[in-house]
Amino acid sequence: MSNNLDEKNDMDNYGQIKISDEVVGIIASLAATEVKGVAGMSGGIAGGLSEMLGRKNLSKGVKVEIKDKEVIISLYIIVEYGAKIPEVAWEVQENVKNTVETMTGLNVIEVNINIQGVNFEKEQKEEKTINQ
DSSP states (O other): OOOHHHHHHHHHTTOOOOOOHHHHHHHHHHHHHTSTTEEEEEEEEETTEEEEEOGGGGGGGEEEEEETTEEEEEEEEEEETTOOHHHHHHHHHHHHHHHHHHHHOOEEEEEEEEEEEEEOHHHHHHHHHHHO
16 A cells, blocks of 8 residues: 555656746736736836736746746736735735646745836726716
8 A cells, every 4th residue: 555655756756847937927927917906917118118918928027936846936017007006916926826836836935026017098998988
């Protein structure tokens, strides 16, 4: 009769599983954009304006460092106007940490949030609707 430890050791003999930085970045980005108040991921600052990225470039607003089974994630996000930034940042940290750990088995030791801009688009659409 084998125990769980023996089964785990047998699994280790088959080889290794490596998860690329980009895969972790995509998971982290999707987890971040699920949080209410996050307008999207930022591709960086170009000419003083944040560039909002679509779904094709999800991992570009994320920096991932994997060392052994530990990972550090830095996210570059744009928040919705009116959102409470500290609350949004905390929720993003929690959601990203939980999602990445659940899906990959890696230990997330840091989730750094970098607010790159504020999205006013939603507020402008609401004003146009009211004024019409």
